[in-house]
Amino acid sequence: MNPAIPDILTSLDFVLIEFTLEFQEPFDLDEARMLRLRRDLRSAALLTLGDDESFSALFDPPLAEDPVALKRYQRPGPSFVLRPDPRRCGYYDSGDCLQMTVLFWGRGIQFIRHFAQTMQTLGKSGLNRGEGCYDLLQVGARELSGNAICLWSGGGWPERFAPPVASVAWWLDSLAVLDNQAVLEFVTPARLLSAGRPLFRPTFANLFPFILRRVSSMVHAHCGGADIVPDARALQEIAQGVETLSNDLLWRDWRTLESEKGAQEIGGVSGRLELCGAGLAEIGWLLRLGSLLHLGKGAAYGAGCYRLDS
Numbered sequence: 001m002n003p004a005i006p007d008i009l010t011s012l013d014f015v016l017i018e019f020t021l022e023f024q025e026p027f028d029l030d031e032a033r034m035l036r037l038r039r040d041l042r043s044a045a046l047l048t049l050g051d052d053e054s055f056s057a058l059f060d061p062p063l064a065e066d067p068v069a070l071k072r073y074q075r076p077g078p079s080f081v082l083r084p085d086p087r088r089c090g091y092y093d094s095g096d097c098l099q100m101t102v103l104f105w106g107r108g109i110q111f112i113r114h115f116a117q118t119m120q121t122l123g124k125s126g127l128n129r130g131e132g133c134y135d136l137l138q139v140g141a142r143e144l145s146g147n148a149i150c151l152w153s154g155g156g157w158p159e160r161f162a163p164p165v166a167s168v169a170w171w172l173d174s175l176a177v178l179d180n181q182a183v184l185e186f187v188t189p190a191r192l193l194s195a196g197r198p199l200f201r202p203t204f205a206n207l208f209p210f211i212l213r214r215v216s217s218m219v220h221a222h223c224g225g226a227d228i229v230p231d232a233r234a235l236q237e238i239a240q241g242v243e244t245l246s247n248d249l250l251w252r253d254w255r256t257l258e259s260e261k262g263a264q265e266i267g268g269v270s271g272r273l274e275l276c277g278a279g280l281a282e283i284g285w286l287l288r289l290g291s292l293l294h295l296g297k298g299a300a301y302g303a304g305c306y307r308l309d310s
Contacts, residue, residue, distance in 0.1 A: 012168040027132035044122035054114040076221030079108025084302040106222035178284035189268025190304035191297035211290035245274040
């Protein structure tokens with residue numbers, strides 16, 4: 001195993017699940033709609049699961065009870081992450097199918113069936129504000145090798161799904177080490193707020209604390225209280241030594257929020273960073289995990305997804 005990967009990551013797991021939706025009416029899926037599933041998905045979950053442990057575990061994990069952990073970690077996000085593909089945006093006619101990929105993290109793996117039932121309920125009301133009604137045709141899993149496995153294709157629900165589970169350490173070890181150069185490119189806009197204000201043109205130094213907080217809080221909340229960053233200051237010092245060869249990150253508006261106070265543009269950071277430096281090899285595992293879990297506001301629902309290439 002790559003010596004830069006912390007040993008504790010051998011005990012962390014995730015699963016990639018693919019939901020196949022068959023639209024029952026025409027639906028125009030643009031990027032704004034693709035990233036606005038939070039309200040409708042939560043409503044469907046409340047209708048399906050009620051005030052059950054599965055709802056809180058998936059959608060509303062509790063704050064840490066330990067006062068030290070409460071101060072150290074940010075509020076934990078849901079134990080799943082929607083993995084949107086902007087290439088799948090477009091017009092869908094009745095009968096057309098859409099595949100949605102969702103990552104389940106740590107403890108969230110045991111609640112995949114509950115999420116699938118929620119997706120089935122959501123189909124009756126539609127993906128966005130009553131539009132985009134669909135039937136859930138299939139629930140499958142994707143192995144890291146690329147092989148697809150069918151877990152459900154109609155009928156009664158199994159008591160528990162048994163998808164192929166990926167070890168975080170094994171996944172990291174299967175990827176190329178980030179030696180001296182890397183490209184970080186956002187697939188979906190990242191809504192990054194600092195002191196309540198958007199970061200319109202962040203640098204790598206601005207981004208790294210978001211990655212550090214997101215990954216460490218998701219591990220602590222959903223992986224048995226594990227602490228993967230015992231010395232955050234040391235990692236931040238390494239990150240400060242990473243150089244930026246080019247930075248074309250810019251804020252891009254992607255929808256207008258209407259309210260009683262007027263219209264407000266809502267968007268996020270898009271673009272790419274070219275990075276270099278020996279420190280990339282030491283913090284590469286953390287950057288990779290950030291690419292699984294996304295960054296910023298709405299990360300669980302598809303925002304802030306980025307690719308990392310060596």
